[in-house]
Amino acid sequence: MIVKIENLVKRYGDLIALDHLNIEIKEGEIFGLxxxxxxxxxxxxxxxxxxxxxDKGSIEIFGKEMKPSAYSIKHNxxxxxxxxxxxxxLTVYENIDxxxxxxxxxxxxxxxxxxxxxxxxxxxxxxxxxxxxxxxGLLRRLxxxxxxxxxxxxxxxxxxxxxxDPQSRNxxxxxxxxxxAEGATIIYTSHYMEEIEQLxxxxxxxDKGKVIxxxxxxxxxxxISLGEKIVVETFNINEDHLAQIxxxxxxxxxxxxxxxxxxxxxxxxxxxxxxxxxxxxxxxSYGKIYSxxxxxxxxxxxxxxxxxxx
Amino acid sequence: MSxxxxxxxxxxxxxxxxxxxxxxxxxxxxxxxxxxxFSNLMSNESFEKVKxxxxxxxxxxxxxxxxxxxxxxxxxxxxTEAEAKALLSEKEITGYIKNTHELxxxxxxxxxxxxxxxxxxxxxxxxxxxxxxxxxxxxxxxQMGFLENLSLNDGFTEEIPASSSxxxxxxxxxxxxxxxxLFSAVAGSYSISIIQANQSTLAARINVAPTPxxxxxxxxxxxxxxxxxxxxxxxxxxxTQILKIDFGDKILHIGLLCLVGCFTGTMxxxxxxxxxxxxxxxxxxxxxxxxxxxxxxxGMMVLQIKYIVQEKAPIIAYINPANLITDxxxxxxxxxxxxxxxxxxxxxxGLGLVFCTITILVLRRQKYASI
Numbered sequence: 194m195i196v197k198i199e200n201l202v203k204r205y206g207d208l209i210a211l212d213h214l215n216i217e218i219k220e221g222e223i224f225g226l227x228x229x230x231x232x233x234x235x236x237x238x239x240x241x242x243x244x245x246x247x248d249k250g251s252i253e254i255f256g257k258e259m260k261p262s263a264y265s266i267k268h269n270x271x272x273x274x275x276x277x278x279x280x281x282x283l284t285v286y287e288n289i290d291x292x293x294x295x296x297x298x299x300x301x302x303x304x305x306x307x308x309x310x311x312x313x314x315x316x317x318x319x320x321x322x323x324x325x326x327x328x329x330g331l332l333r334r335l336x337x338x339x340x341x342x343x344x345x346x347x348x349x350x351x352x353x354x355x356x357x358d359p360q361s362r363n364x365x366x367x368x369x370x371x372x373x374a375e376g377a378t379i380i381y382t383s384h385y386m387e388e389i390e391q392l393x394x395x396x397x398x399x400d401k402g403k404v405i406x407x408x409x410x411x412x413x414x415x416x417i418s419l420g421e422k423i424v425v426e427t428f429n430i431n432e433d434h435l436a437q438i439x440x441x442x443x444x445x446x447x448x449x450x451x452x453x454x455x456x457x458x459x460x461x462x463x464x465x466x467x468x469x470x471x472x473x474x475x476x477x478s479y480g481k482i483y484s485x486x487x488x489x490x491x492x493x494x495x496x497x498x499x500x501x502x503x
Numbered sequence: 504m505s506x507x508x509x510x511x512x513x514x515x516x517x518x519x520x521x522x523x524x525x526x527x528x529x530x531x532x533x534x535x536x537x538x539x540x541f542s543n544l545m546s547n548e549s550f551e552k553v554k555x556x557x558x559x560x561x562x563x564x565x566x567x568x569x570x571x572x573x574x575x576x577x578x579x580x581x582x583t584e585a586e587a588k589a590l591l592s593e594k595e596i597t598g599y600i601k602n603t604h605e606l607x608x609x610x611x612x613x614x615x616x617x618x619x620x621x622x623x624x625x626x627x628x629x630x631x632x633x634x635x636x637x638x639x640x641x642x643x644x645x646q647m648g649f650l651e652n653l654s655l656n657d658g659f660t661e662e663i664p665a666s667s668s669x670x671x672x673x674x675x676x677x678x679x680x681x682x683x684x685l686f687s688a689v690a691g692s693y694s695i696s697i698i699q700a701n702q703s704t705l706a707a708r709i710n711v712a713p714t715p716x717x718x719x720x721x722x723x724x725x726x727x728x729x730x731x732x733x734x735x736x737x738x739x740x741x742x743t744q745i746l747k748i749d750f751g752d753k754i755l756h757i758g759l760l761c762l763v764g765c766f767t768g769t770m771x772x773x774x775x776x777x778x779x780x781x782x783x784x785x786x787x788x789x790x791x792x793x794x795x796x797x798x799x800x801x802g803m804m805v806l807q808i809k810y811i812v813q814e815k816a817p818i819i820a821y822i823n824p825a826n827l828i829t830d831x832x833x834x835x836x837x838x839x840x841x842x843x844x845x846x847x848x849x850x851x852x853g854l855g856l857v858f859c860t861i862t863i864l865v866l867r868r869q870k871y872a873s874i
Contacts, residue, residue, distance in 0.1 A: 242711050244700045246870045261870070264713035272711045278704035282518040283511065294507040295712035339708070 194256070195220045195347055195378045196241065201250035203236055203402070210236045211247070212402040218380060223373050225393030226382040227489060233402040234382040235275060238351050242272060254347065268296060271345035275352045277336045279324050286311070286320040289338045296343035310342035313368060330361025337365065341372060348372060349380045354388060366392060386489040398493055405496050410489070417495040418445065419487045420460040423468050426480035427454050434475060441467055505714060505722045512694070512726035522690060525791070527734045530683040531741050537679060538746045541672045552578040553616040556587040556599035563602055570627055576619055600624065674833060676748050678803030681828035683738045684764030685794045687731035691772025692790045694723040695862070696783050701871040716866060724769050731765040751836045760848055764828045767855030768794070771824065774858045777865050797825035827851040
């Protein structure tokens with residue numbers, strides 16, 4: 194195990210930010226921490242990094258107890274903060290060199306690593322720029338370069354794509370995959386379920402400081418009763434039709450919003466052919482028909498009764 | 504200490520426009536204003552001799568001219584009474600002395616110069632009459648060197664200080680130099696804010712790195728002290744070489760005092776930044792205001808305040824770093840001995856060490872309950 198968090202409890206007065214949190218992360222995986230704002234993701238990361246003291250529990254990284262003076266552990270960790278954390282008075286190159294220099298003392302090696310990091314985030318044309326001259330996306334890339342330049346074994350990315358344009362977001366996500374392919378273990382926190390689904394090999398969903406579901410994407414989705422969703426664009430469907438659809442085996446819910454009919458199936462069942470047949474038999478006019486697998490939001494919704502973005 | 508952190512901290516200060524302005528340019532601007540404001544005051548301090556004519560129409564008493572020259576108060580000319588009257592009416596001279604039946608001073612106006620001439624002449628007459636009376640009654644006293652021991656100038660001369668060009672205005676510049684050194688507190692306060700993980704994301708990132716907090720702290724404050732010392736050197740050079748204010752010839756001692764002043768200022772800022780739990784901008788504003796108050800109490804705005812504080816509340820004078828710097832420089836300038844200078848230097852360094860020790864102790868014990 195690269196990271197082992199056991200029964201971690203963190204309180205802010207009466208508020209329990211982390212409630213007996215248990216997480217294990219294996220070497221080489223991209224582990225996602227998913228949860229709405231205020232669910233405890235950043236608090237968990239801060240405790241993991243020994244930035245925050247916690248009330249109970251234990252944290253081990255690389256098999257050793259993590260504490261503020263555990264410099265040998267810290268040496269192998271890279272952090273990309275939620276908010277951009279760079280020096281405004283230093284250029285792109287100087288910022289990366291500064292943070293890399295906190296880990297690497299050998300000047301020659303450091304120069305190589307800084308160059309590699311600049312290439313990695315594609316900031317070669319901006320090395321002499323000051324942070325305030327960079328766009329939001331470029332600034333995020335600089336933030337990432339500062340966190341990964343020293344080639345850490347464990348990289349923690351705390352919502353690195355917040356307020357980033359789609360193109361930069363794709364660049365960042367591709368970069369994370371490359372870092373993982375090069376051997377780094379990644380912890381990725383986000384409240385964007387799409388990113389977690391796209392990136393992570395395993396994940397934990399947090400709510401109110403507790404892990405409410407964890408495992409691979411398939412395992413997590415398998416924890417709920419909901420299966421595939423069939424979405425039909427329809428124009429002349431009536432209440433009788435809806436009642437009849439509800440009678441079809443394994444259909445658990447039917448919802449009509451304007452011209453969009455959503456039919457939810459029980460987990461493990463497939464009804465697409467049955468639904469197409471029903472539409473044809475009842476002469477219902479339709480546009481698009483497609484099937485959707487349940488999302489992590491559906492998992493969150495079923496377990497907590499609220500949306501991830503609430 | 505990490506040279507890497509030191510290098511980049513120094514670079515940050517050099518590139519930060521706010522730091523450059525407040526820590527480097529502001530003292531120079533203020534020095535320029537001081538120079539403009541006090542240039543008249545400085546020129547007024549040089550005494551202009553009183554122009555007096557002595558009428559040659561009558562015999563001048565023996566010893567008068569010599570006494571007047573010795574007093575160093577008069578610019579004497581020997582002319583006829585008619586010429587003297589003409590010059591007096593044109594206000595070319597303050598007055599003239601004639602010796603008809605007795606010595607007389609003729610003046611048209613009243614004023615400081617006229618008073619000086621009148622007081623001198625009265626004193627001369629009084630002393631010379633007394634001398635004649637003594638000699639009349641006891642002529643052998645002349646052989647005992649009585650006349651050599653007499654001096655007319657006792658009441659008119661001032662004590663001359665160790666420095667050849669005594670100038671009270673220089674104290675304002677000393678206070679300005681104290682302010683320059685102590686402004687490092689602002690940078691010190693910033694340094695401590697990027698050491699504490701709960702102060703900013705940048706600080707959190709630095710705390711995650713495998714660099715001991717104390718090492719990072721010492722590297723950052725060393726950069727701050729060096730930067731501020733550099734500012735102080737520039738300020739001293741500007742004041743002495745461009746503005747031509749005489750700081751005396753003990754430049755190494757001045758430099759040492761400024762270096763210790765920068766250290767104490769920085770440590771005051773770090774301690775303030777550490778114990779005061781307010782937003783960074785508010786802390787910066789507060790710390791610079793406190794420095795200005797310290798400088799005010801050391802006589803930067805009103806010179807008399809320094810003496811009032813020293814007289815009424817000496818303890819404040821001893822714990823006010825600005826006053827210790829000002830007083831140390833003052834002692835260097837006015838006295839030949841170093842006792843007072845070293846006392847100020849020791850107190851200043853002691854204060855800095857106290858601030859530093861408390862900062863390190865608090866910093867080492869600090870664990871964050873929230874970020």
